[in-house]
Amino acid sequence: MMRTTLYTCTGLFALALVIVAGMTILKRSVAAAESKPVSMTEIKIDNFSFTPASITIPAGTEVHWKNNDDIPHNVVSNDHTIKSKVLDTGDDFAYTFSQPGTYDYFCSIHPKMTARIIVH
Amino acid sequence: MAEKSARKSNDVLLHDHNHDGIDRRGFLKCMAWAGTGAFCVIQGGVLNSYSLSKLAEVGSMETRGELSFVQISDSHMGFDKAANPDVVSTLKAAIDKINALPQPPAFILHTGDITHLSKPAEFDTAEQLLKSASAKDVFYVPGEHDVLNDEGKQYLDRFGKGSKGAGWYSFENKGVHFIGLVNVMNLKAGGLGNLGQEQLEWLEKDLKHLSKSTPVVVFAHIPLWSVYPEWGWGTDDSAQALSYLKRFGSVTVLNGHIHQTMQKVEGNITFHTAASTAFPQPKPGSAPSPGPMKVPEEQLRSLLGVTDVNYVRGHHALAVTDSSLG
Known part of the structure; x- marks a missing residue:
C-alpha cells in the first residue's frame, strides 16, 4: 500500500515537472515573438x-x-x-x-x- | 633634430588649415613641442614660452614676473586604458611639478576634461588631488567629457559659482584680465566647438570697460583657433570672439583638448595649447583618428605636462613654458 502511494507521488511529480518545463518553453517563445524586430x-x-x-x-x-x-x-x-x-x-x-x-x-x-x- | 622637424611639419599643417578669420598681416609662427609641457611667463602682456624641460637654459629674468600661474589640462580622471592606465599618478606628478616651482604660482587654470565620463567619483578624485597643490585657487572651464549626460549640471554645481550661462566668467589678477569661456555645449552635427550667441554677447560686454593696454588671457577647452578642423580641433564662432580682442595690446589664448602643446603668434594674439596630464593624442592628421596615442611606458611621461605662466609688468612679454612630467 505504502509502495503504491510512493509510485503515484513520484509519477505526479514527474508529470508536474514536464508541465512546468513545457510552459516555460512556451512562455519564452511567446516573449521572443512579441519583442523580435523585423530585423x-x-x-x-x-x-x-x-x-x-x-x-x-x-x-x-x-x-x-x-x-x-x-x-x-x-x-x-x-x-x-x-x-x-x-x-x-x-x-x-x-x-x-x-x-x-x-x-x-x-x-x-x-x-x-x-x-x-x-x-x- | 627630431624637435626641429616636428615644428616644421606642424607649420605646414597649420598654414593649411587656418580658417579662423584672423588678420594675417602680423607675425605668424607655429610651433609644436612633442615631448614637453609648457611654462608660461607673462611679461608686460606679451606671452613668451619655453619648454619646461629646457627651463634651466632660460635666464631667471625671463621666467620671473609679477604674476605667475600654471595651466593644466585634460586630466581625464577615470580613463584606464593604454597608454596610461594610471591617470591619478600622472596628475599627481603634474602637481609635484607645480609644487617644485621656485615660486608658488598664484593659481591654477584647468582647461577642461577634468574627468573622462563625468562621474561624481572622478570629479572628487581630481578635486582631492588638487588640494595638495601649492596654489590653492583652481579656475576651471569644462571639457566635453565633463558635461556628459546632464548638460553640464553637475559641473556647474561644483565649479560654476558666480559664473554665467554654461559656466563662463572673468576675473582680474595683478592687472591682467582673465576670461574663462565654455565651448563644449550645444555642439552641432558636423560642427566644431561652439561658444553661442549668449556667451559672445557677454564677452563683448565684459571687454568693453577695459583699456586697450590691459593684458587679456582667455582660456577655454577646445582651441579657439583652427588647429585641425577635420578632427574637430577648432571653434566655429571663435572668429567673432577674437574680433572683440583685436583692440588690445596683448592677448593670450590658452586651450587644451588636443593633448599636445602647440603655439601660434598672430598679430596681438598668442595661442597656446597645453599637454594633457593623462594621455597624448597624435599630431594633426598623423593617425586615422584623434584617439589616444599608445606609446611605450617609458615615453609616456615625456608626452604629458603642465604649463606655467609668468607675468612681468612693463616688460611687454608673457612667457609660457611647457614642462613634461618625465
Whole structure:
C-alpha cells in the first residue's frame, strides 16, 4: 500500500515537472515573438566614425551601435529626438526605427562624427 | 633634430588649415613641442614660452614676473586604458611639478576634461588631488567629457559659482584680465566647438570697460583657433570672439583638448595649447583618428605636462613654458 502511494507521488511529480518545463518553453517563445524586430543591424563606432556611415533599412529594424573606441561617444539624432547615454568602450545602444524617414545623427561629444539612416 | 622637424611639419599643417578669420598681416609662427609641457611667463602682456624641460637654459629674468600661474589640462580622471592606465599618478606628478616651482604660482587654470565620463567619483578624485597643490585657487572651464549626460549640471554645481550661462566668467589678477569661456555645449552635427550667441554677447560686454593696454588671457577647452578642423580641433564662432580682442595690446589664448602643446603668434594674439596630464593624442592628421596615442611606458611621461605662466609688468612679454612630467 505504502509502495503504491510512493509510485503515484513520484509519477505526479514527474508529470508536474514536464508541465512546468513545457510552459516555460512556451512562455519564452511567446516573449521572443512579441519583442523580435523585423530585423537587426549593427553600426560600429571605430576611429571616431560610424560604420557604415549610411544605411537603408526596412521599418521595424532594430539598430545596434557598439563603441569600439578607447574614447566615449554617443548617438544623437540631429533633431535630438533620439539620444543615447554616453557609450564607453564596449557599450552598446539599440533603437528600433518603426517610422519611415531619413534620420541624420551624430556624436554630440565629437560632432564631426555624422551618419545617416534611411528607413522605408 | 627630431624637435626641429616636428615644428616644421606642424607649420605646414597649420598654414593649411587656418580658417579662423584672423588678420594675417602680423607675425605668424607655429610651433609644436612633442615631448614637453609648457611654462608660461607673462611679461608686460606679451606671452613668451619655453619648454619646461629646457627651463634651466632660460635666464631667471625671463621666467620671473609679477604674476605667475600654471595651466593644466585634460586630466581625464577615470580613463584606464593604454597608454596610461594610471591617470591619478600622472596628475599627481603634474602637481609635484607645480609644487617644485621656485615660486608658488598664484593659481591654477584647468582647461577642461577634468574627468573622462563625468562621474561624481572622478570629479572628487581630481578635486582631492588638487588640494595638495601649492596654489590653492583652481579656475576651471569644462571639457566635453565633463558635461556628459546632464548638460553640464553637475559641473556647474561644483565649479560654476558666480559664473554665467554654461559656466563662463572673468576675473582680474595683478592687472591682467582673465576670461574663462565654455565651448563644449550645444555642439552641432558636423560642427566644431561652439561658444553661442549668449556667451559672445557677454564677452563683448565684459571687454568693453577695459583699456586697450590691459593684458587679456582667455582660456577655454577646445582651441579657439583652427588647429585641425577635420578632427574637430577648432571653434566655429571663435572668429567673432577674437574680433572683440583685436583692440588690445596683448592677448593670450590658452586651450587644451588636443593633448599636445602647440603655439601660434598672430598679430596681438598668442595661442597656446597645453599637454594633457593623462594621455597624448597624435599630431594633426598623423593617425586615422584623434584617439589616444599608445606609446611605450617609458615615453609616456615625456608626452604629458603642465604649463606655467609668468607675468612681468612693463616688460611687454608673457612667457609660457611647457614642462613634461618625465
